[in-house]
Amino acid sequence: MGEKIYLRYPGKDETVAVATGFSWGACLLGFVWALSKKMWFxxxxxxxxxxxxxxxxxxxxxxxxxxxxxxxxxxxxxxxYGNQWHRWTLEKRGYVVL
Structure with missing residues (x-):
């Protein structure tokens, strides 16, 4: 199991953990996994x-x-690449790595 990277939205007490390494959810579920992560594009x-x-x-x-x-x-x-895409999407929304 890979490590996790924690991202936080400035000004809010909301922390999101993004796994590193291979994403079985993205591999097996594809666009459904992306929808669950609110990665619309x-x-x-x-x-x-x-x-x-x-x-x-x-x-x-x-x-x-x-x-x-x-x-x-x-x-x-x-x-x-699924977890990297998830992290990139969160960073584009303003989240910063802790």
Whole structure:
């Protein structure tokens, strides 16, 4: 299990813990995970990419296999970078690292 980075919004007593390392939630749940973290733009992008990969699988047997491989790779990429995206989103909203 990775460490956690704590961020606080100045002027409020609100602290958010963001894990470091691989995010299983982002890997397995994708845009639903992003919605739960209130990362609206990331959720929209993840949903759009998932829909494109799904639609590419409708074009034939070979495209279906390629779409599956790309979907798995996209899920792994989301898992690898999900926590970094979450931290970046919070920092853009004004949170600072403690």
């Amino acid at each position: 990331a959720a929209f992008v993840m949903l759009a990419i998932n829909l494109l990969l799904f639609c590419s699988g409708l074009w034939g047997e070979t495209a279906d296999l390629i779409g599956l491989v790309l979907s798995v790779l996209f899920g792994i990429a989301c898992g690898m």
